Amino acid sequence: MITRIHCPQGLAPGAHVALPETAAHHVSRVLRLKEGDPLILFDGRGGEWTAAITLVRKDEVRADLKTFDPVDREAPLAVTLVQAVAAADKMDWIVQKCVELGVAAIRPVAAKRSVIRLSGERMERRVAHWQAVAAAACEQCGRNRVPPVAPIVDLPQYLGEPAVENELRLLASPLDARRLRELPKPQGGVTLLVGPEGGFEDGESQAAHAVGFRGVNLGSRVLRTETAGAAALAGMMALWGD
Incomplete structure (x- = not known):
């Protein structure tokens, strides 16, 4: 399963994203993902982005956004x-x-x-x-x-x-x-x-x-x-x- 990461700073087409510090630590030190590995990023406003890791350096991880999927998994009952x-x-x-x-x-x-x-x-x-x-x-x-x-x-x-x-x-x-x-x-x-x-x-x-x-x-x-x-x-x- 592709790792999902919440990026609250807001995501936009073509963005080069720096993962939040805690997420970057998890990706680099725990999961030990490498440059080129896929991620799914979401900013909490709905939908999600496929992304690829472009940089892994200690607790710094960056990724390029690829495609947006407007998928909504919210329950119909609030x-x-x-x-x-x-x-x-x-x-x-x-x-x-x-x-x-x-x-x-x-x-x-x-x-x-x-x-x-x-x-x-x-x-x-x-x-x-x-x-x-x-x-x-x-x-x-x-x-x-x-x-x-x-x-x-x-x-x-x-x-x-x-x-x-x-x-x-x-x-x-x-x-x-x-x-x-x-x-x-x-x-x-x-x-x-x-x-x-x-x-x-x-x-x-x-x-x-x-x-x-x-x-x-x-x-x-x-x-x-x-x-x-x-x-x-x-x-x-x-x-x-x-």
Whole structure:
């Protein structure tokens, strides 16, 4: 399989591209690719380019763009995951797997039972890290549009935002009897709200219901926060997506 690389600087016909530093290191030091070897490059705006390596020098790799393919591997169902921030390794896993499953966007929120609290530069670094995890997942799974990972906001701030027209708002809840298969096919996008380790407090769940979120049960077993979003996405894609 030809190596896929995300190049966020933007790609254009005939460009001579310098790969991002991390990607260049991976190509030259890990994969040990040589001049003339093929690559597939994408900038996250849709479509992908075939390319050929023209220079390999330590951690510097350059490639010439050849042909553009407008292929689109996005799911027909746009799902936004609103995920209560989990511990670092769990959050990485959530981002990676949900991107592979087709999530359109990720909104991290801070709930009362969230294990970690981030703000300022620490939050910016962590969100940038999650965005890089999303890009790497796109390289692996073949997507050419990188889902955005938004800055962290407190749950009440998020719930105060206006709903999107025709949006189906779902709250992952083991206490609710409603199942995904019992819901009609959404007319627009879906927003899925998933709680932190320990779940949402009662007041948080009530506030979510007050702004239009409907509880949905993901099965007879209680799922961990890092499992719930991926399991729900897989179910929604099987029922309503691709």
